[in-house]
Amino acid sequence: MAGARFRSLPFGLRFALRDLLGDPRGFSIFFACIVIGVAAISGVSGLSRSLSQGLAREGRTILGGDASFSVTARELTPEQQAFFQARGRLSEISLMRAMARRDDGEAAMIEIKAVDPATYPAFGAVALDPAVSLAEALAEKDGVDGIAVDPILLARLDVKLGDTLLIGNSRMRLRAQLMSEPDKLAGGVGFGPRVMMTRKALVAAGLVSPGSVVRNATRITLNGNASDEEVKAFAKAADAAFPQAGWDLRTRDAVSPQFSRNLDRFTQLLTLVALTALVAGGAGVANAVQGFVERKRMQFAVLKALGATGSHVFVIALAQVLAAAVFAILLGLAVGAVIPVAAAETLKQLAELPVSASLDLRGASFGALYGLLVTLIFALVPLGRAHEVPVAALLRDDTRSIKLTRYRAGAWAAAALLAALIILSSPDLKLGLAYVGAAALAFGALRGAAWLTMRAARAVPRPRDARVRFALANIWRPKSLTPALVVSIGLTQTLLVALALVEGSIHNELARADAGEIPNFYFIDAPKAEAPAFAAFLAEQAPGAKIEHVPMMRGRIIEMKGVPVEKITVAEDAKWALDGDRGVTFSTDLPANSRLAAGEWWPADYNGPPLVSLEERVAEGLGLSLGDEIKVNVLGRETVAKITSLRKVDWRSFGINFVMVFSPSTFAAAPYMELFTISYGAPSVAARDAMDARLAREAAKRFPMIVSVRVKDALQAVDKIAGQLALAARAAAGLAIVTAILALASAVASGQRARLHDAVVLKTLGATRGWLATTYALEFGLVGLVASLIALLAGAGAAFAMTTMLMKIDFVFPVGAVAATTAAALAVTIALGLAGTWRVLSRRPGPELREL
Known part of the structure; x- marks a missing residue:
């Protein structure tokens, strides 16, 4: 019965399936790249859905009602x-x-x-x-x-x-x-x-x-x-x-909107990293398909000689590749479905997060579509060679004169569809657009760098050393591995460099705390009646220290321009300003570490209707501008204030600053507390820690109601959370490394035939295994160096945007970490290249000459 159904399939599909089942060689790397990428995408999505469902199911317990x-x-x-x-x-x-x-x-x-x-x-x-x-x-x-x-x-x-x-x-x-x-x-x-x-x-x-x-x-x-x-x-x-x-x-159905938004953002970030792993493996897909076309060259020639059209041959080849892709996608989806189940108990124990493991059909659908589109993007052009090459060219292994315009157009169309899918499915439109733009820029830069490298290698005057001359020729010759190597190495190293720089910037904040560049302590809940005594106490304990203090209350925005905030749609990156109560203050002078971006500051003796100054980016995200009014609830009292200025705040100073600063008369009579900061230096980290401990101890003794927050401890807590998130990001980036290594291996394997021919001729002329190994090491090293330089620029740009625009911390460039990453990438590239060409190096000339 099954045989009858199989025979009822169209000839092209029936031939393709029989051929694939009878000879699946060369598809192992193809399978691995697709399986890893699809499993990561669907697994991350499934885990996020499981967390969301767990929050919904346990909402009553988590909320307490x-x-x-x-x-x-x-x-x-x-x-x-x-x-x-x-x-x-x-x-x-x-x-x-x-x-x-x-x-x-x-x-x-x-x-x-x-x-x-x-x-x-x-x-x-x-x-x-x-x-x-x-x-x-x-x-x-x-x-x-x-x-x-x-x-x-x-x-x-x-x-x-x-x-x-x-x-x-x-x-x-x-x-x-x-x-x-x-x-x-x-x-x-x-x-x-x-x-x-x-x-x-x-x-x-x-x-x-x-x-x-x-x-x-x-x-x-x-x-x-x-x-x-x-x-x-x-x-x-x-x-x-x-x-x-x-x-x-x-x-109970929205226990923590901020947590849910952060979960959505982090899920999207991990999904994009997993998608990068899938795309990085695209070179492996292209190389596998190219190798498949090379292996089937004689079969395609025979089919054409027997009367099959180029379109028929193309359909047969495409059917085999798509059948392999569907199998790999299904396997990837199966692995992805296991990830939430495997991670559920760990998350419950380590993070006390409620996880309700379940199948995420939406995430699985997107994973499958991503896998299929990546397959088409990287497979159409190699498959086009089977369509366009005439019988005689196939038999002579000559493909130089073929035109692949329509297949390149098809690949570009698939890439455009993939980009649209990423953007439309993104919870954060800006992040989706940024990823697509960055990926397009990175691909363009890497492909351009590969082209320039090949042109430069060809234009370089012929060196005297034959090994260097042969290595340069390998870089620019037809069917060179340079494009595949540059793209695979570059994408992966861009991820690694970006992660290293972001972590380095976070650790730098701790170093700034040790160096006394930011406040040592925040002191909160200082009663205004005790503020003068506490200021004198701090000056006594740390002579010469910089001491600042301002009034502080808690309040929330409840209306903007006369409309309740619940009815207003605001930008994603400004929603935090409406979540719960925010710190507010009043001041006669413009706060330190900020400058006016628009409007005017009120006079020092102003005593009129309430005025307010907003942080510039928050105001933009909330859709507010000069002259608009906001209503805030502070200590149960509602106040309407007019926006008269916008401020650009340097949050990286860690000094006292607020999103909302009101005119002095607004809350002067209200019961409020004072917020203090103190900054001082020390000859060493040990001396500074000792000073911190003594000040905290004495403050607790003499002012037991005032809470001291050591900035270094707070930064270490943030650093711990960031480290845990970075661990998850590194795990996802590790998948990209694996797929890139597979792509490198497939690229080296696809060039085996040409390298075998060259090695046989050179060995016949007296070349040794060491001579050939040195040549290949030079080739892979030069290509890897070019990819590393491009990745360094791209990774540094991405890390700069993340640290300065999203995390609001200083960007630093740890030379040691970046140099180690670059050196490791070069070493892996050379090692993989030599390992992949070991078969070529170990073959004897005699038997191979008889087969050529």
């Missing part, structure tokens, strides 16, 4: 509380930063989470060690409240369970280690270890005062088993009932 309403430096009003209590069960928590210190003054910053054990957690469970109930761990015993702490704090302060710590004005006892909390993701990223206590203990510690940066979140679990639609309707009703509440509202 069906909906969450957060306010900063205040609490919900009795009317708001009554509104929620009538509709469901409440659970309240408070989040803030503070200092925990030992009796000897040694201190560490902590992230406090104050809860009511009777209602928290509403879903899931808190894991403690020892395994006691949360109520027991946090209970007051003998007049001392209990706390559960992150194990990191025990190591940082060298304390153990049963000891006591001073937090604010209270002494609290370490009762348990906090191993996990179900709503950790909803709380965002913190720079200190978590400390859990009761809300009653937080108040008793004296940490909550007017203006304190404490975030109070009220979670509500609606009566009955509410559906997603009912939760959304409730959220709208709450906003309608209290239009001036100014709260940060989250529902």
